[in-house]
């Protein structure tokens with residue numbers, strides 16, 4: 001792409017020691033989009049260009065949102081650094097009321113607060129080095145003003161419903177509105193939902209890994225509040241604790257306004273708003289996975305992840321103390337299944 005049209009510069013990307021391949025980009029009407037998304041064939045990520053999925057939100061700049069988002073409270077995360085590592089409140093509660101025994105502590109890496117939009121935008125504008133970073137992550141619901149509801153209803157739902165039907169997804173569960181500061185990072189994790197990730201304003205760099213790389217990304221134990229997140233700190237990987245991270249092979253893309261990134265269910269993803277790129281606005285579309293028509297063999301990699309999760313949950317429930325799960329699994333496996 002010639003330079004004058006380039007909207008971002010590689011210096012705005014954080015440096016990681018990971019081997020990365022580009023995620024393909026196709027026009028929304030290109031048949032290769034559905035070929036790539038097709039679960040029975042490949043179910044790989046793809047960037048869908050020039051769709052009108054969120055065209056009605058092109059006008060969502062901060063002034064417009066301040067004017068029309070209504071007076072509701074929005075969920076905003078505060079972080080002392082650039083990372084916004086998700087944690088499950090319910091699992092924090094279980095630890096705090098001793099369900100896992102006394103020797104498990106958890107310190108929350110970010111603070112979750114309710115904030116009116118004008119305050120969020122004010123703090124965004126007045127932010128200076130040393131201040132907490134902010135990240136607004138709010139499900140789009142009926143607390144938003146009528147103009148925003150209208151824009152939401154004017155999303156290209158035929159396109160989204162078409163993908164849902166064609167690829168046998170389950171119901172739409174959530175549309176998350178994401179307003180990030182430049183440089184914010186959502187560390188590597190996977191979700192148990194299909195995801196159409198629609199970029200509205202600003203540029204985000206996305207690094208994805210297939211579910212088959214479970215061994216390279218070392219997810220937290222299922223009982224942990226950081227369940228589904230990678231334990232590897234991409235900024236400073238501890239190769240003695242996580243040696244296989246060296247072998248991770250990822251896919252990356254920088255997406256901008258009008259791009260929709262398909263993040264297949266169980267695919268790992270790390271998302272960053274480009275440094276020095278201003279704030280970013282995204283709306284995602286999370287869909288449950290479809291009913292498994294029939295289990296077909298060989299099992300898909302993501303199905304094996306689901307099986308491992310179920311085994312961990314069962315062992316955790318019956319053993320209670322998380323320190324016993326590892327040793328029991330080791331006893332069961334070492335020397336017996338070579």
Ligand SMILES: O=C(O)C(=O)C[C@H](CCCc1ccccc1)C(=O)O
Nearest residue numbers: 086137178186191195197271282284
């Ligand atoms: O759309 C996705 O799946 C993303 O990960 C987008 C990510 C923010 C999501 C935060 C989050 C992670 C896990 C559970 C609930 C909320 C970003 O864009 O920074």
Ligand SMILES: [Zn+2]
Nearest residue numbers: 189190191269
């Ligand atoms: Zn996610």
